[in-house]
Amino acid sequence: MKERAGRVENKVAIVTGAGSTPGPGVGTGKAISVVLAREGAKVLLVDIHPDRAEQTQRMIEDEGGKAKVFRADVTRSDDCKAMVEAAVDTFGTLDILVNNLGLASFGNVVDLSEEEWQRAFDINARTVFLASKHAIPVMARKGSGAIVNLSSSSAVRAGGTVAYSAAKAGVIAMTTDMAFFHGRQGIRVNAVIPGMINTPIAMSVLAAGPQTDYVNRLRAESNMLGTQGDAWDIAWATLFLASDEARWITGVALPVDAGQMKLGPLTMFNRLREIPAPKG
């Protein structure tokens, strides 16, 4: 069993999208769930693919932590209601909600179909709305709770993902308003803005094929630290915001990106042009 600091000891957490898209590495939902459990939380692992969440559960239980898988489509209100009820029935209460679920889609307003636009908002913004809608009354009744919403750097600078960017910008806006409305009920609401991190889904889209090493180098060099981040970096930031250590922090959107979003075009250009492009 891993040694625990107990930073969220005995808290009950829901993590949406707690499985991980298959591939090398781990997604943020899986890493967040493992880190919360490692620090003492009991975690309801919510995913539309229960087999993926079961892998997260195995990892948690191998370390001596507590978790339960709950199958739900978080775009559906009745599933979100059932998910909150399952957390309370299984673990007795609800202290932490991590709205991790999200999925990028690419394209501009001309190319994008109306269905793709709607889908981006369903997956990335509606899920935050619905999960929070059902979780907040439980937290309000006990007078405490912490919600962490996952946004994206695409929300604040061009990502080539117009619908995803708009939905993730909406998540930041929702975070501020939710923090305002529910602060007096003892509920804190914050967001994490992941930069370009290594996750199975990101690597399958951005670094597939023979240019993998080159693309990885570009990704690492395009931030201030010159290193790649991964889902564990997002998990540690989420843990902090979810824990009582952040008791006086609400309404913020914390970039976890090694300073990438603060880099100007000239500094970025000078860094990247030193990297030799592969031949052919």
Ligand SMILES: NC(=O)c1ccc[n+]([C@@H]2O[C@H](COP(=O)([O-])OP(=O)(O)OC[C@H]3O[C@@H](n4cnc5c(N)ncnc54)[C@H](O)[C@@H]3O)[C@@H](O)[C@H]2O)c1
């Ligand atoms: N990966 C990145 O580089 C990156 C960058 C910025 C932001 N983010 C954000 O981080 C979050 C997680 O991304 P990831 O790449 O780690 O995820 P992931 O694709 O590895 O995992 C997402 C999980 O959500 C589940 N899921 C999909 N639709 C669902 C639904 N309707 N209901 C319930 N579960 C569903 C999937 O089965 C999967 O297990 C997202 O909000 C994403 O936008 C990721």
